[in-house]
Amino acid sequence: MFLRNYWYVAALDEEVRDRPLGRTILGEPVVLFRTADGALHAFEDRCPHRRLPLSMGKIVDDVLQCHYHGLRFAGSGLCVRVPGQDHIPQNARVRTYPVVARYRWIWIWMGDPALADPAQICDFHWLSDPDWGAKPSYLHVEANWQLIVDNLLDLTHLAFVHETTIGNMALVEHAAVKVQRAPNNVLVTRWIVDQPAPPTFVKVGKFTGNVDRWQIIDYTPPAFLRLDVGACPTGTGAPEGRRVGGIGMRNLNAITPETETTSHYFWGQAHDFEPHNAAMTERVFEQIKTAFLEDVAVFTAQQRMISLKPDAPQVDINADAGGIQARRIVDRLYREEQAAAAAHATAAE
Amino acid sequence: MAVNFRVELIWKESGDKEAASIFLTSDGRVILQGRGVSAEERDKLALPRDAELISVDRNLIRAIKDML
Numbered sequence: 243m244f245l246r247n248y249w250y251v252a253a254l255d256e257e258v259r260d261r262p263l264g265r266t267i268l269g270e271p272v273v274l275f276r277t278a279d280g281a282l283h284a285f286e287d288r289c290p291h292r293r294l295p296l297s298m299g300k301i302v303d304d305v306l307q308c309h310y311h312g313l314r315f316a317g318s319g320l321c322v323r324v325p326g327q328d329h330i331p332q333n334a335r336v337r338t339y340p341v342v343a344r345y346r347w348i349w350i351w352m353g354d355p356a357l358a359d360p361a362q363i364c365d366f367h368w369l370s371d372p373d374w375g376a377k378p379s380y381l382h383v384e385a386n387w388q389l390i391v392d393n394l395l396d397l398t399h400l401a402f403v404h405e406t407t408i409g410n411m412a413l414v415e416h417a418a419v420k421v422q423r424a425p426n427n428v429l430v431t432r433w434i435v436d437q438p439a440p441p442t443f444v445k446v447g448k449f450t451g452n453v454d455r456w457q458i459i460d461y462t463p464p465a466f467l468r469l470d471v472g473a474c475p476t477g478t479g480a481p482e483g484r485r486v487g488g489i490g491m492r493n494l495n496a497i498t499p500e501t502e503t504t505s506h507y508f509w510g511q512a513h514d515f516e517p518h519n520a521a522m523t524e525r526v527f528e529q530i531k532t533a534f535l536e537d538v539a540v541f542t543a544q545q546r547m548i549s550l551k552p553d554a555p556q557v558d559i560n561a562d563a564g565g566i567q568a569r570r571i572v573d574r575l576y577r578e579e580q581a582a583a584a585a586h587a588t589a590a591e
Numbered sequence: 592m593a594v595n596f597r598v599e600l601i602w603k604e605s606g607d608k609e610a611a612s613i614f615l616t617s618d619g620r621v622i623l624q625g626r627g628v629s630a631e632e633r634d635k636l637a638l639p640r641d642a643e644l645i646s647v648d649r650n651l652i653r654a655i656k657d658m659l
């Protein structure tokens with residue numbers, strides 16, 4: 243199940259240069275490239291001649307040339323040259339997709355192009371904001387996109403999956419979590435008030451006493467998860483919204499379905515302390531990456547079990563609340579999108 | 592290893608209308624937030640005298656339908 247009328251991250255900005263990049267998105271092959279003037283393009287990655295992936299071709303004079311017989315396609319998707327003949331068949335054209343570069347990521351719109359409005363791109367400014375240090379990254383994952391959403395909305399797995407990295411039992415034992423569900427958003431909030439700071443926080447935050455610590459997970463469909471974590475000295479008013487003298491980080495996740503069982507996982511870690519210290523950015527990133535790979539091992543293994551028997555039953559527990567609410571939203575949006583598409587098709591008849 | 596997880600569910604409509612909380616507790620209960628029903632109200636509305644009654648917002652009913 244894919245939601246189509248949304249902006250998805252297609253690539254890291256640095257991946258799309260003057261060489262075509264092929265990537266399957268929502269089950270459709272796409273080729274991304276930039277021309278010399280910096281303009282971004284996204285085409286269907288299938289030559290209309292003999293269906294070779296156009297991503298095997300190259301950019302020649304600002305147009306994309308197919309590797310097989312050299313047909314050339316301009317930014318509009320229209321064929322502008324057929325080697326050996328003057329006549330260009332009318333249907334020699336490829337589908338184009340709206341693309342935008344923002345927050346060091348390349349965003350693509352796979353749905354109805356008439357609905358593509360870049361103002362709807364989910365806010366990930368921390369990745370490109372000078373007040374933050376940040377490093378974006380990409381990983382190909384052998385798991386359905388919703389398994390990754392479930393994982394990020396879930397806090398109790400920290401004690402088990404991340405036992406040796408970021409997790410500890412205190413984080414989940416006697417935990418009180420707030421799950422707020424708006425029509426198109428889930429917010430999971432957790433405060434740990436007046437407790438010692440974890441060692442990693444002490445190192446960068448230079449805390450001398452107890453801290454108020456927060457974990458706030460913002461889910462925006464289809465698969466954007468922005469985690470706001472940090473700590474401030476106890477009693478300075480962080481739970482009331484006054485964050486002073488502390489540290490903050492954002493764990494930023496954008497998951498793009500590749501197929502029903504594989505995903506493109508774009509993520510990044512941003513920090514507000516020593517934002518211009520590249521070594522700090524790297525250190526923070528590496529720390530999170532270790533935990534991140536522990537999660538990847540979990541959802542790829544889940545996917546293997548699910549693929550073996552898709553209808554095997556599963557049970558829910560209280561801690562699933564965030565993930566369950568997110569899936570309810572996706573189900574509703576999917577029904578709405580299907581209904582709108584059906585109405586559109588009927589009107590067109 | 593016991594994990595006692597208490598979840599508070601809050602449902603919000605498009606505006607800023609928020610429903611009262613639903614609590615899922617580790618002993619398997621669902622606890623709703625409402626207001627006690629006074630003796631005068633019980634008399635006036637012909638409600639049971641000794642049961643523990645709470646009156647809840649209609650939004651909370653929508654929240655229960657939507658979230659549970």
Ligand code: FES
Pocket residue numbers: 289290291292293294308309310311312313
């Ligand atoms: S397959 Fe592309 S030019 Fe022939």
Ligand SMILES: [Fe+2]
Pocket residue numbers: 393399400403404533537
């Ligand atoms: Fe995790």
